[in-house]
Amino acid sequence: MKISLVAGEPIGQPCADCGIRCFSVCAALDKAELRELEHLGRHIHFVSCETVFGQEELTTSVYNLLEGVMRLYKLLPDGRRQIVGFALPGDFLGMTTSARHSFSADAIGAVAVCRFSRTSFARFIEDKPHLLRRINELAIRELSRAQDHMVLLGRRSAEEKVATFLLNWRDRLVQLRGPANTVPLPMSRQDIADFLGLTIETVSRTFTKLERDRVIGIQPGSVCLLDTARAEAMAAA
Amino acid sequence: MKISLVAGEPIGQPCADCGIRCFSVCAALDKAELRELEHLGRHIHFVSCETVFGQEELTTSVYNLLEGVMRLYKLLPDGRRQIVGFALPGDFLGMTTSARHSFSADAIGAVAVCRFSRTSFARFIEDKPHLLRRINELAIRELSRAQDHMVLLGRRSAEEKVATFLLNWRDRLVQLRGPANTVPLPMSRQDIADFLGLTIETVSRTFTKLERDRVIGIQPGSVCLLDTARAEAMAAA
DNA sequence: CGGTACATTGAGAGATATCAACAGGCGTGG
DNA sequence: CCACGCCTGTTGATATCTCTCAATGTACCG
Numbered sequence: 377m378k379i380s381l382v383a384g385e386p387i388g389q390p391c392a393d394c395g396i397r398c399f400s401v402c403a404a405l406d407k408a409e410l411r412e413l414e415h416l417g418r419h420i421h422f423v424s425c426e427t428v429f430g431q432e433e434l435t436t437s438v439y440n441l442l443e444g445v446m447r448l449y450k451l452l453p454d455g456r457r458q459i460v461g462f463a464l465p466g467d468f469l470g471m472t473t474s475a476r477h478s479f480s481a482d483a484i485g486a487v488a489v490c491r492f493s494r495t496s497f498a499r500f501i502e503d504k505p506h507l508l509r510r511i512n513e514l515a516i517r518e519l520s521r522a523q524d525h526m527v528l529l530g531r532r533s534a535e536e537k538v539a540t541f542l543l544n545w546r547d548r549l550v551q552l553r554g555p556a557n558t559v560p561l562p563m564s565r566q567d568i569a570d571f572l573g574l575t576i577e578t579v580s581r582t583f584t585k586l587e588r589d590r591v592i593g594i595q596p597g598s599v600c601l602l603d604t605a606r607a608e609a610m611a612a613a
Numbered sequence: 614m615k616i617s618l619v620a621g622e623p624i625g626q627p628c629a630d631c632g633i634r635c636f637s638v639c640a641a642l643d644k645a646e647l648r649e650l651e652h653l654g655r656h657i658h659f660v661s662c663e664t665v666f667g668q669e670e671l672t673t674s675v676y677n678l679l680e681g682v683m684r685l686y687k688l689l690p691d692g693r694r695q696i697v698g699f700a701l702p703g704d705f706l707g708m709t710t711s712a713r714h715s716f717s718a719d720a721i722g723a724v725a726v727c728r729f730s731r732t733s734f735a736r737f738i739e740d741k742p743h744l745l746r747r748i749n750e751l752a753i754r755e756l757s758r759a760q761d762h763m764v765l766l767g768r769r770s771a772e773e774k775v776a777t778f779l780l781n782w783r784d785r786l787v788q789l790r791g792p793a794n795t796v797p798l799p800m801s802r803q804d805i806a807d808f809l810g811l812t813i814e815t816v817s818r819t820f821t822k823l824e825r826d827r828v829i830g831i832q833p834g835s836v837c838l839l840d841t842a843r844a845e846a847m848a849a850a
Numbered sequence: 851c852g853g854t855a856c857a858t859t860g861a862g863a864g865a866t867a868t869c870a871a872c873a874g875g876c877g878t879g880g
Numbered sequence: 881c882c883a884c885g886c887c888t889g890t891t892g893a894t895a896t897c898t899c900t901c902a903a904t905g906t907a908c909c910g
């Protein structure tokens with residue numbers, strides 16, 4: 377959880393050529409607006425485990441995730457951690473009405489973000505209803521994801537949690553990168569545990585059980601979904 | 614979970630006089646806009662346990678809760694239930710991008726809502742950036758609440774869950790109705806259990822324990838917070 | 851080669867769930 | 881007016897899932 381102090385470099389490449397634009401808030405913008413936005417943003421890179429912003433820090437910036445994966449988490453005073461989500465390219469972070477961030481965000485592996493000053497971004501969106509609607513759309517999608525996750529945390533067994541996580545994670549990656557049978561898991565077992573409301577041991581045991589049952593194949597840094605139907609049955613139940 | 618078929622009555626009283634306007638989306642509107650909105654909305658009343666809208670139903674309307682309390686919940690195929698939130702006056706429901714509701718909402722006690730057709734409301738907000746920003750604000754507040762609840766569901770003990778719930782619920786009521794030492798609990802123990810990811814028995818036992826410890830006093834339909842400091846310590850931990 | 855971080859596995863403990871019985875309030879109907 | 885049934889909530893005994901604590905295994909890196 378090192379902290380980066382770099383100011384970042386101006387956006388070189390035109391936003392119009394941005395590979396993840398169609399997934400991000402920027403999908404709502406026309407060419408002129410994109411050019412305007414190019415002057416407001418800065419590209420910043422983070423190495424693995426660097427903190428992009430921390431819980432209770434002042435919300436000076438908003439971020440558009442360009443590349444990599446981030447974990448978003450909240451800490452209790454005694455150190456217990458709950459990961460409230462993993463961010464993928466196109467996700468828009470730091471959009472809050474309060475003066476301080478309500479959760480921390482750090483990099484899982486190398487990460488590139490497009491950073492905007494909160495005030496200049498606020499000015500930029502002020503009278504752009506199409507962009508506001510787009511931001512709304514993303515916020516509502518996040519809220520829906522959060523509600524699904526509450527069901528998982530409150531009402532599902534360890535096995536169901538793990539199966540659901542693998543399928544949801546795969547689906548998100550498929551959205552971005554297209555179909556594939558192996559699911560990369562860049563996050564650690566501890567991250568998965570803190571996301572699912574389990575301990576690392578229970579996650580590990582559940583992975584092993586799913587492998588014994590020939591539902592998944594465990595590889596370093598990824599799993600292979602062998603029996604999607606059975607996994608889906610577990611996740612639906 | 615009866616279903617109301619009434620079309621509702623036109624909004625009689627001017628929106629400008631609406632008691633909960635300052636808490637709702639409408640806070641962003643000026644007088645002319647409020648008058649316009651009056652023609653779009655219909656007041657509808659629901660009795661206890663009536664369903665306002667159900668999971669998987671088509672999203673034909675959006676709702677502004679005027680009076681009463683609603684439970685918002687998701688059901689798993691096998692009947693397990695997770696309440697994702699309780700709605701109070703001022704809360705804005707049904708705002709989703711998908712064609713179907715992702716959760717159900719029904720009345721806890723008598724409820725009054727202001728209903729708008731989804732399409733006419735969409736047209737109304739289309740080019741009103743101030744209203745879009747207000748909707749955004751509410752969505753972000755909901756998201757933040759959801760994230761807090763994920764921490765509770767994933768990482769807290771039964772006692773911490775109950776204490777946190779009581780304090781949060783009290784705080785929301787204080788916002789609406791002003792300070793009070795007794796906290797009305799219109800929802801059933803089963804509702805509380807399904808909100809906190811517990812069973813009804815555990816909720817009941819935890820209430821009893823908190824009463825034995827002189828943290829709360831249990832009354833029919835409400836609890837009295839006797840030792841707020843201790844409750845807050847439990848909720849913070 | 852040794853060290854470190856991460857993951858897996860095992861044994862035992864503990865918190866919450868499950869199953870079951872009981873109590874209290876309330877409306878209904880005799 | 882009281883008896884009855886129903887519903888909600890409480891309490892008790894036991895089961896079980898997941899956690900905790902501890903040991904071992906494995907990959908990576910200096």
